[in-house]
Amino acid sequence: MTDSCPHVVILGGGFGGLAAARELADAPVRITLIDRRNHHLFQPLLYQVGTAGLSAPSIAAPLRQILRKQANITVLMDEARAVDTTARCVHLGQGDIGYDYLIVGTGATHAYFGHDDWASRAPGLKTLDDAFAVRRRVLLAFERAEREDDPVRRQAWLNFVIVGAGATGVELAGALAEIAKHTLPREFRRSDPRMANVLLVEAGPRVLPAFDEDLSDKARKQLEKLGVQVRLGTAVSAIDEEGVQLGEQRLQARTVLWAAGVSASPLGVSLGAPLDRAGRVQVQADLSLPGHREVFVIGDLATFTQESGKPVPGVAPAAKQMGRHAALRVRAMIQGSAEAARFRYRDDGSLATIGRMAAVAQFGKLKFSGLLAWWIWLVAHVYFLIGFRNRLVVLMDWAWAYWTYERAARIVTGQDRESAPSTGESSE
Amino acid sequence: MTDSCPHVVILGGGFGGLAAARELADAPVRITLIDRRNHHLFQPLLYQVGTAGLSAPSIAAPLRQILRKQANITVLMDEARAVDTTARCVHLGQGDIGYDYLIVGTGATHAYFGHDDWASRAPGLKTLDDAFAVRRRVLLAFERAEREDDPVRRQAWLNFVIVGAGATGVELAGALAEIAKHTLPREFRRSDPRMANVLLVEAGPRVLPAFDEDLSDKARKQLEKLGVQVRLGTAVSAIDEEGVQLGEQRLQARTVLWAAGVSASPLGVSLGAPLDRAGRVQVQADLSLPGHREVFVIGDLATFTQESGKPVPGVAPAAKQMGRHAALRVRAMIQGSAEAARFRYRDDGSLATIGRMAAVAQFGKLKFSGLLAWWIWLVAHVYFLIGFRNRLVVLMDWAWAYWTYERAARIVTGQDRESAPSTGESSE
Numbered sequence: 001m002t003d004s005c006p007h008v009v010i011l012g013g014g015f016g017g018l019a020a021a022r023e024l025a026d027a028p029v030r031i032t033l034i035d036r037r038n039h040h041l042f043q044p045l046l047y048q049v050g051t052a053g054l055s056a057p058s059i060a061a062p063l064r065q066i067l068r069k070q071a072n073i074t075v076l077m078d079e080a081r082a083v084d085t086t087a088r089c090v091h092l093g094q095g096d097i098g099y100d101y102l103i104v105g106t107g108a109t110h111a112y113f114g115h116d117d118w119a120s121r122a123p124g125l126k127t128l129d130d131a132f133a134v135r136r137r138v139l140l141a142f143e144r145a146e147r148e149d150d151p152v153r154r155q156a157w158l159n160f161v162i163v164g165a166g167a168t169g170v171e172l173a174g175a176l177a178e179i180a181k182h183t184l185p186r187e188f189r190r191s192d193p194r195m196a197n198v199l200l201v202e203a204g205p206r207v208l209p210a211f212d213e214d215l216s217d218k219a220r221k222q223l224e225k226l227g228v229q230v231r232l233g234t235a236v237s238a239i240d241e242e243g244v245q246l247g248e249q250r251l252q253a254r255t256v257l258w259a260a261g262v263s264a265s266p267l268g269v270s271l272g273a274p275l276d277r278a279g280r281v282q283v284q285a286d287l288s289l290p291g292h293r294e295v296f297v298i299g300d301l302a303t304f305t306q307e308s309g310k311p312v313p314g315v316a317p318a319a320k321q322m323g324r325h326a327a328l329r330v331r332a333m334i335q336g337s338a339e340a341a342r343f344r345y346r347d348d349g350s351l352a353t354i355g356r357m358a359a360v361a362q363f364g365k366l367k368f369s370g371l372l373a374w375w376i377w378l379v380a381h382v383y384f385l386i387g388f389r390n391r392l393v394v395l396m397d398w399a400w401a402y403w404t405y406e407r408a409a410r411i412v413t414g415q416d417r418e419s420a421p422s423t424g425e426s427s428e
Numbered sequence: 429m430t431d432s433c434p435h436v437v438i439l440g441g442g443f444g445g446l447a448a449a450r451e452l453a454d455a456p457v458r459i460t461l462i463d464r465r466n467h468h469l470f471q472p473l474l475y476q477v478g479t480a481g482l483s484a485p486s487i488a489a490p491l492r493q494i495l496r497k498q499a500n501i502t503v504l505m506d507e508a509r510a511v512d513t514t515a516r517c518v519h520l521g522q523g524d525i526g527y528d529y530l531i532v533g534t535g536a537t538h539a540y541f542g543h544d545d546w547a548s549r550a551p552g553l554k555t556l557d558d559a560f561a562v563r564r565r566v567l568l569a570f571e572r573a574e575r576e577d578d579p580v581r582r583q584a585w586l587n588f589v590i591v592g593a594g595a596t597g598v599e600l601a602g603a604l605a606e607i608a609k610h611t612l613p614r615e616f617r618r619s620d621p622r623m624a625n626v627l628l629v630e631a632g633p634r635v636l637p638a639f640d641e642d643l644s645d646k647a648r649k650q651l652e653k654l655g656v657q658v659r660l661g662t663a664v665s666a667i668d669e670e671g672v673q674l675g676e677q678r679l680q681a682r683t684v685l686w687a688a689g690v691s692a693s694p695l696g697v698s699l700g701a702p703l704d705r706a707g708r709v710q711v712q713a714d715l716s717l718p719g720h721r722e723v724f725v726i727g728d729l730a731t732f733t734q735e736s737g738k739p740v741p742g743v744a745p746a747a748k749q750m751g752r753h754a755a756l757r758v759r760a761m762i763q764g765s766a767e768a769a770r771f772r773y774r775d776d777g778s779l780a781t782i783g784r785m786a787a788v789a790q791f792g793k794l795k796f797s798g799l800l801a802w803w804i805w806l807v808a809h810v811y812f813l814i815g816f817r818n819r820l821v822v823l824m825d826w827a828w829a830y831w832t833y834e835r836a837a838r839i840v841t842g843q844d845r846e847s848a849p850s851t852g853e854s855s856e
Contacts (some may be wrong), residue, residue, distance in 0.1 A: 039838070064612075065615060077575075094575055140466075190502070392824065393824065396820065409484075410485075411466070412466045413484065
């Protein structure tokens with residue numbers, strides 16, 4: 001591997017970027033993978049860190065460690081600020097880096113639909129820091145309820161609102177209900193965690209809209225059985241420190257979690273291609289940037305319409321497939337192939353967990369719900385977790401939680417200016 | 429248990445407070461345990477969280493969970509700001525609480541000997557947040573070295589200075605050397621982590637002064653074998669962003685960790701008793717406050733001279749023994765006993781780990797070093813870890829790390845204003 005090899009720069013060490021890097025492992029290229037974090041995050045289990053079921057290191061691994069055996073790759077921890085597609089160069093936080101081929105997979109975060117002031121009131125769930133913020137709010141809410149003598153104000157600390165009933169919202173709601181009904185009741189003396197209300201609010205007509213309607217219906221019933229209140233066709237019109245406004249109804253709730261909306265990485269803007277409303281880049285049939293066959297956009301940053309007319313969903317398997325496709329295109333172009341092979345998304349099925357022994361699964365016409373879907377979900381998620389050790393730790397944590405209802409990571413650290421005035425930084 | 433039972437308030441859920449609470453489990457009292465954190469922390473393994481060997485939930489457990497089966501106790505998460513020993517009342521962050529008996533175990537933090545400005549440059553290791561700060565600095569230093577082309581500036585990122593060669597300093601130094609020599613070398617392409625210098629600086633004449641001189645000497649030799657440079661009889665006279673001043677010598681080092689000095693919890697001041705130079709309360713022979721037989725001070729907040737003339741050391745077993753003693757005194761006073769039994773510290777021996785298969789242990793005249801001491805250390809620390817699950821997870825992490833040299837928790841999260849300008853909060 002010499003400096004004369006083509007230089008492939010990959011932005012983002014998520015599912016897409018990592019898949020691209022691995023697909024190029026034995027290609028005659030130099031690869032630089034750039035991420036502003038030092039770790040790959042297994043985002044499908046992030047809600048478990050947010051709800052104190054798993055520790056952060058269980059679902060994250062250093063990119064360097066994952067890729068250390070791949071000799072043709074250099075990992076840089078830095079932030080990509082803009083791409084200059086004319087000069088074929090990426091502006092980083094620290095210096096610039098040139099490329100022959102560029103694969104951009106910097107992902108997306110949540111969108112507050114123009115209400116950016118809601119961000120501090122209703123944290124979303126995209127990074128480990130987000131998950132720690134959610135964990136802190138949830139655990140501290142029960143602590144605050146325990147200190148509150150006024151029953152109305154106490155109930156406001158026990159009312160939890162989750163906005164958005166996609167997979168993350170459903171998973172959060174199910175986990176919160178389990179914490180309130182099963183994990184905490186024996187531990188408080190003054191307040192009763194079982195008085196908690198978990199309200200899942202969705203503007204659309206059903207939960208889990210990515211699934212068929214009958215599964216959405218089953219998921220809603222499973223949520224209700226776990227004690228979650230599901231409010232469909234309801235938009236949130238205001239969020240403040242005391243609660244939320246749902247149409248005409250005002251609800252006092254001190255904890256609001258955000259699981260709605262997608263806003264693509266701002267890096268997309270600098271690529272100069274057409275973007276959709278969420279800021280996603282409209283890529284060519286081979287995932288390349290219009291006018292730039294050497295630049296590929298993958299994962300949540302790309303919007304791609306399949307031949308069926310349906311968009312490729314923003315899920316981990318799609319990002320991986322796009323990453324591999326982009327890498328194969330780079331390989332082909334290096335070998336002189338002019339033909340731009342079309343990306344075809346292979347739908348391996350959809351899975352969403354709801355709670356203890358409750359989940360839905362859909363593989364084409366095959367559908368499951370309840371206990372069997374939950375087992376499928378569990379096996380699939382443990383299997384795809386990166387790193388043998390993480391899998392073992394996660395399995396053990398889950399087995400333990402299953403038998404004891406305890407949660408492994410009920411630790412409040414750090415400070416949250418919003419809602420925790422009484423937790424200092426120094427030791428006690 | 430009725431409201432007419434005597435009310436025992438325990439401040440601090442560390443080793444001392446927890447031992448006191450458990451000793452009173454079947455006593456005819458109402459107990460309120462107050463801690464500003466929601467968890468008990470197994471501090472002897474905190475350096476492993478700081479050096480990415482263990483995740484935080486492995487060494488911390490919610491106080492409510494630990495104590496949930498004890499019917500006579502209420503746990504409050506709040507900060508004790510002052511004690512009014514005349515009114516028999518504690519001022520909390522949120523309201524006041526009266527007591528019949530008070531046990532104060534709010535511990536100590538590190539002291540910068542009048543150089544409080546060093547705190548931000550050289551983090552210490554007392555809380556989980558401290559450990560995350562140390563982990564972030566250490567991992568980011570290797571990332572910064574990788575980005576630095578100038579060899580002198582690169583070396584400054586690879587120079588680590590640890591101030592203070594007590595148990596924490598020695599453990600940190602050994603772990604850093606292992607990370608540099610064994611964990612990271614295969615993962616960097618431009619810089620060589622093996623070029624790291626780990627310098628352990630101690631103002632006194634030997635490492636681990638709590639041990640006999642021959643063991644101090646053996647510990648120093650084991651440290652040096654692991655690649656740690658030990659500088660004894662050397663005081664740090666300045667710390668700034670670029671490095672440290674050691675007497676006449678200036679050393680460029682971007683990462684300085686603090687493991688020296690003790691400063692007792694400021695709560696001691698409000699108790700109105702004589703304090704020693706570190707702010708520790710000089711307690712009576714039965715651990716009570718002079719003039720207040722109903723108030724006890726335990727653990728690192730207390731200073732107590734044994735009949736042999738030696739002070740009780742600030743270690744976990746001493747705090748536990750003091751907590752139990754104070755609780756037994758409360759029991760006796762409730763039963764009408766007037767005799768104030770003297771506290772007697774039972775020295776169960778001292779253990780300090782240095783690194784892989786390197787440790788020292790001392791039980792009276794029995795002394796061990798090297799592999800055998802390391803096994804004793806390992807068994808003792810896993811045994812005393814609270815919670816069956818934590819023990820299993822820690823054992824598994826250690827076994828994994830032992831065979832692979834990988835470390836389970838190499839995750840950088842959050843922001844550090846000092847040294848990480850390029851790690852943002854939002855997702856990638």
